[in-house]
Amino acid sequence: MSRLEERYRFVLRLLPAAYRQEWEDDIVAAFLDSMDTGDAETTAYVTDYGRPSLSEVASIVSLAVRLRLGGADAPPRSYAWGQAVRLATLMAMLAHAVMVTASIAVTLWLSGKIALLPAPAPEWPLSPPSNIWHTAWNLAGYAWLPAYLALVLGHRRVAQAVALLAIVPPVITTAVEQATGDVPLSVSPWAMLLIDVFLLLAMAAFHHGAPPVPRRPWLLALPIGILLVPVPLFTIQATTPALRLLDWPGLSCAAVTSAMVIHLTVRVSRHPSRTLPWSLALTLLAVTTLAQRTATLPDYNYQAQRTTLAAIASVEVVAVLAVGVPLAVLAIRALRRLPSIPTVAPRPTTPT
Incomplete structure (x- = not known):
């Protein structure tokens, strides 16, 4: 076996074992044929020192995503995982869209343009951007709203491109501010940005073989979510200073825990196979939320109320663990009961 073939077979390990058992030799043969230049010396050099091209690796990664996070025609387990990732992505995108939409109201309140609410506390000042570029830069975070709408409407690549606009400015801003010492070094912003990057990558689960997103319920979820979460939350925070200790990771823990409790209550009256994707999706969100909460704990050491904040975080x-662990156990048991059917997806074409 040549070095080139070894490297290519290593990349093929991304594919499910059943698929590789059926198609791996054919895929490798087609790839090696495509690398034949017609010149014996050049071909020998490529065979010893060549590597799969980025486009070839990308096609294998894309195929692996389609097979492992399958659509309606995929094996039951692949379909369950695919639906779980898609549901978790939609819920996370919905949370972003809800919060950035509600933040418009918060900005209006801080600027004193909502007379129905009491004036904001002095420690919550509104700092206007210094110029138009700072304004545009700060507005980048609102891109989560059109990204969510694009994903629901079936435009996955548009959603990814728009979401990228919401991620890049905070990355640059955080890096510059921490490098110049304008803000202290902290883990929290990087932990949340890393989750956003994973969210961007998770949109790949909405491939062409995936079932379409039910538009009506996910579009209605946006105004309902705004009315149920951020509007009352910010209203209460405006009048109850103690609740300002609830940060974004804490709010995420509260939201995910509430969602899991509601799901477990509804799950009792429904068939496990119908609720399995939701169980897996909420389990994924619980793991992500715990990771985010844990990663942000060290930043409390530099705050005056660190004891109180640490107690609340605990x-x-x-x-999350009290509700998430039982849900994860039920989800894994239900997943194991599904038949493991070898995938029979068509062989991918190798670029030439």
């Missing part, structure tokens, strides 16, 4: 972690 309660949040315990709440």
